[in-house]
Amino acid sequence: MTNFAGLAVGLLIITAAAGYGDFLGRLLKTGLQAGATGLALRIAVGLVFLGWMMFWLLLAGSTSAIWFAGLLLPGILCATLQWRILVHDLGSDLQGIWPLLAIAMVLFAVDMLAASMPVFDADSNAYHFALPLQFLARGELFLIPRAVDGAAPLLFQAFYALPLQLGGEFAMLATAKLIVWVLVLLIYGVARPLCGRWMAGALALIFLTMPAVIYGLSAGQVETRIALLTFAAAALIFSMRENPTIGRAVLTGLLCGGVAAAKFTGLLYAAAAGLMLVAVLRRPSWIAAAAVAGLIAGGQWYGWLWLETGTPLFPMFAGPPYWGASHAAEFSQRILQSEAVLPGDFIGLITYPYHVFMATNPGFEADRTGLGPALFALLPISLVAAIRWCRQGTLRSAANWSEAARLGLIFSGIVLLFYILWWFFGASQRVRHLVPVIPLVMLILGVAAHRACQSRPACALLGLVLLLSAGIQAGGWAFFHRATAGYIISGSDRAAALQQDLLDYDAIQWMAENFTDDDLLVLMERRNNFYLGQPFYRISSDMERLVSNGQNDTDPRRFLSDLTALGATHILFHLIDNPAFSVRDDGNGSVLVLYEDVDSLGVEGSGIGRFHQLVMKLLRDGCGKIVHLSRTQRKMSRTLAQSSAVDEMVIIVRLVEDGCAYPAAFDDDPVRRGHTDWTGQPRLKLPGW
Template identity: 35%
Template sequence: MTALAVLLLQVLACVGFGAVVLRLLRIDRTLQWAERVSWSFVLGIGILGWLIFWLGVSGLFSPLPMALVLIAGVPGVAFLGRPEGLSGAPLSPLELFLLAVLLLALSLDGLEGLSPPADADTLAYHFAIPKLFLQEGRIFFIPRAVDGAAPLLLQMTYGVALGLGGEKALTLWTMVSGWGTALLLFVLARNHMNRAWALAITLIWLTTPAVLYGGGAGQVEVRNAGFALLAVAALMRGHKAGWLRYAALAGLAAGLFMGSKYTGLLFAAAAVGALLTLRRWPLQAVVFGAMALLAGFQWYLWNFLHTGDPVFPMLFPLIGDANYPYWDADHYLAFRNDLFQGERAIPNTPLWMLAYPFLATFATSGAFDSGRAGLGPFLLLILPFAVAGFWRYRRDIATGPWRAPVIVFTLFYVFWFLSGSSQRVRHLVPLYPVVLLVCAYLAIRWTESAKAGWPLYLAGIFTLGIQMAGHGASSLNYARYLFSDETRKAYYERNISGYSAVEWINKNLSGSDKILFLNRQLHYLIDVPSYYAYPSSQVLIDVLPTVDDPKLYYRQLVKQGITHILSEAIWAGRQPSEVEKRGYGLWRVLLANGCAEEVGSVPYNLILSRSLDSRQANGRRQLILKLDKKTCTLK
């Protein structure tokens, strides 16, 4: 099947699955047609991932069963009904301009969607794991923290696109599924503000640096933002009607968020806080919880069955070393230092929690990662007007539907910050459209009542100007590939550090070999069996920097079936330090003791910036070693 045909089929199937669920919950008749489409698509993305899990654990993670699932979803589109309520006032010049800018932004997105994937996290696991599952024809347990034994609901949808339409269908699917959040945001915004502002808010979201960073790639935050928006929209409707069906829908959306990322657990807890303010809240909470559990339990049960820990490896201190497979105390300490300490710039205290949004906006620390993946300036620019609107209309908020999103994003932020986890700004992306919608609504309402709208107009113009410029700059990388005769090899050589090793490996190794590697960006690109040995996230091959036991290292390599090792980047002619001889560098001891031989050497070019095409040919190389059991003296 061609990539475009697969994309169309997958979109229709998702809309169909979502429409069926909305009909079963008897919610579709309460929605306008545009709402039915946007709600169905976002909901259907999660339902597709939920269904494909069962194929995977049944050993049916292959194209034909996937195609049958998609075909089964398409008839549900009929539940959308005929379009109605789409006619309105003619577009004003401002709206035509915003629509043109929106089309330009989507076109720039399309450049990424038509190019090979190059984002590091995407290549490391978002795309690599579905590829591995397809090669095996089943889902299997990957005993690696964060990116292996983790909620992978959205990656199931990536597997469908890759399995049926190849890489082009996969990159187009991540682009279009990311647009689902933007469509839902526009529809929700249109219910509470005029068309021009709804378009502007949608544009601001689409061009937010963090959205550009991960929206068109495999990173899940932008798609999780769709689940968060859908849950909040259902809670707002539930406040008005008091119907349990909206609690059920909110629970489904929260559960899909849970099934896609561990932070979905924080979101579900925050949503329960909003439910406590509704009528019949005990029953509402029970319905919400049951549906969230139904939608989100799969990967937590999967982890539990293999490790005894549904949130592997977070419960290691409670379960203990003796009863915990695939983990130990040394790796837990290293894991905490990497993820919790290494990605935190400020203490997780209430005072710093208040300061964080300002510090992160101005990129005061590299740990925030807000220089390349921040949330943009718009919220900070309109904050005074949003606060003024909140104060003026506080009674309406306290008793009306807007209470739900305010409670949800406030509690989520508190839970997230005080948890002491990574302080990277992009972890807040799933709640950003909720905050954007609420703050824009309050600021617009206050400035209209005060007849002082010009500051908001300036804030919007300033934000869109900066963000569209950034979007254009980041798209040059993809335009260069698409509009020139550049080959895929040349594209990756200027986008992926150490890519030369991939060319050597895929050319010289076969399916009977298995190579150990450290550079995560190579994972998806390596076509032969491989083992990704990140030091602090797996224990089967212990390469922590403190490890200095070459005999154990060799035994672990043999046990995992490793035949080759790709070294880290080394300087030719320079003697390694004692630190470099330990951990992953133990290959040097193998080489010295006849346990391995050098069979290849490739240059290592460091990529400093993909967007700016900044590279550094620094004279380093990577070695490819082949294990030699016959001459090894370490047995």
């Protein structure tokens, strides 16, 4: 499928979302406004509805293009019938800022060009895009009992299956990017009445060029998409001070439910927004209606997890066969503790913004996926407005609140509540996990800074701050899109780009030519999963236990039994050259020759973990045969086009019973194959593949 057709699919999905959002708004008599704000709010609501429907379609096994097209048609029809209302006032909202619109058009065009590139982002290859591909290949939703990125609420991963089925990879990437552009429109729409067109446009573009947003926008990171739902919910709560209706309360609950359905930390935002909704409305029946809407919109994922794993918050409270005490200890030590750079106490809560701004620890990922300088540059100017409001008594009585002060108080309440909950209950301190509330922070500081400028010198200072911030972030944007420029200049040769930058490209090509429909690959590598053309299961020493390869698992017999129970036939793993072993050709193929005991090889920096040791033991004991050997270059960041790389061997091992030292391990039935995308049939062919 051509890129134009893929983009058309993405636009049709956004159109359907707008139609469904408008229908729900009319049904609930919300009285949503027209213009940029109203259009973006309707799309946000419609996206939650589409994601909700995708859960049920995937669960029912209704994954054909006919079902998905049928899901879109009513929404497109609603949008077509109401298109005058949907776009009413949109043109007038955008008048007078043509230079900013021109910049936005350039950024949008580059984004769409970037969508034509193969996906090299590790997280997107591992699960954001790999999961919808596996669901479609299997023809249904199924449980992958892996913590964090498998057994979790997957609203957007399920939603991505919609454009992937209808338009292929480009349609999926384009749709993911369009969602963020809807957020940009919403930021502009909410800010415009409070601080003017130019300031609103500047804030929207500055948000778009934040490093964390650029990074998330490049592929399937859900935080930047969740931000649309969080900001839309906050905007509706803000609007209910002047125009309270039960319909808006229900839509707020629906959006908060969507946030919870997208990620476990969405529960924290739902709690924060819910508390602010209580403070704003003080109407128990309306609040109850919002809670029910949230439960309907997000509860299905938690109910499904509960039925499948025994707990709605996997791996918390989980037990056999998917979890155990030893795995919980390793998960806590190697994942949760490693993500907690600062102590989770009150001092850490207060000092975290400083550490993020100064990038004092690489664990924050504040250098390449940080927030940029704009927020910190706007902070002192916005404090002037806050001090002025306090001196004038503006904040003493709700009757005296200006719209700007009201927005600042409501948004600040949501942000602070979420930040406190996230700090004490969140699993990771990476700053990009705060992206869902960054648009709220941007509006708080931007609107306050605008209100603080009541003289020409002050306005000039604010303009200089915005210009410098935009310039710095534009440089980061240009650096990030070096890879996009190189791809376009080289003629958009997709095969060449994959060959150059896809980890394990040669191995993947070999598997495509040699694997049968009965084969199942097991691997630990996560950077190539989206491009695997055969059924696979990605294991982890920390986040799953179907295959025993944790720190205390040294028995290759049990390892092989677990692989057999999974239905595995092949293993892919990487090795770094090491004097303790060699891989050489003995005339009958490649063999592993050991010069030291396998258990002594797992030292820091060797690239050998427990998984590698266990696979090497299978080779040593005659239970595996090397059927493919190639080499690859592991770059620090392919997304950022960093050139430093580590040379590694890529080895594919076929499990063999003949000659195995423990053949009884092959007697186990593949009882856990249901947690893979194996069907015994050729994989579904998607558009453009």
